[in-house]
Amino acid sequence: MMQTNATPGAREARWSAALHAADRRVTRQRLAVLAAVEQSPHATADDAATAVRADLPHITVQSVYVILADLTDIGLLRRIETPHSPARYETRVGDNHHHAVCTGCGRIEDVDCAVGHAPCLTPEWSPGASRMTILIAEVLYQGLCDDCRTAAPSHP
Numbered sequence: 368m369m370q371t372n373a374t375p376g377a378r379e380a381r382w383s384a385a386l387h388a389a390d391r392r393v394t395r396q397r398l399a400v401l402a403a404v405e406q407s408p409h410a411t412a413d414d415a416a417t418a419v420r421a422d423l424p425h426i427t428v429q430s431v432y433v434i435l436a437d438l439t440d441i442g443l444l445r446r447i448e449t450p451h452s453p454a455r456y457e458t459r460v461g462d463n464h465h466h467a468v469c470t471g472c473g474r475i476e477d478v479d480c481a482v483g484h485a486p487c488l489t490p491e492w493s494p495g496a497s498r499m500t501i502l503i504a505e506v507l508y509q510g511l512c513d514d515c516r517t518a519a520p521s522h523p
Contacts, residue, residue, distance in 0.1 A: 378405065382443065389441040399423055400434045404444060405458045409466075409475040415456065449475065449507060467508035471515030478508060 403418035416431040438444040447455040465478040488504040
């Protein structure tokens, strides 16, 4: 499910259909978590909880964590693991894109797949290895964003 600029009603209809297809109930809490993550791509669980609590003040942080895990399990969210950072979530799923992380400020940017189809990389198997069918290749680029590079000209 790609992130789009669809109207809130269209997004909710798409999410509702996907939740039903995964045998999940459509709840205000699940829709609020999806909306929070779509509004703030690469959000941490705490970021999502803060955003959700603006509309649903009685939801617990633990509930948000449970919903994030469930939505990730059914493929509506993608969990991103970056060094020195808590897990992050995004609604851009199913396209095998990658991420670039600025080692200066921590900003995360999406990077489209270099080949254009999943997986982007073909592994070289070690002799005697049990081969497997690769479905996804995750690449994490690390470097300095333009802002951080300009602020610290000693970096290449």
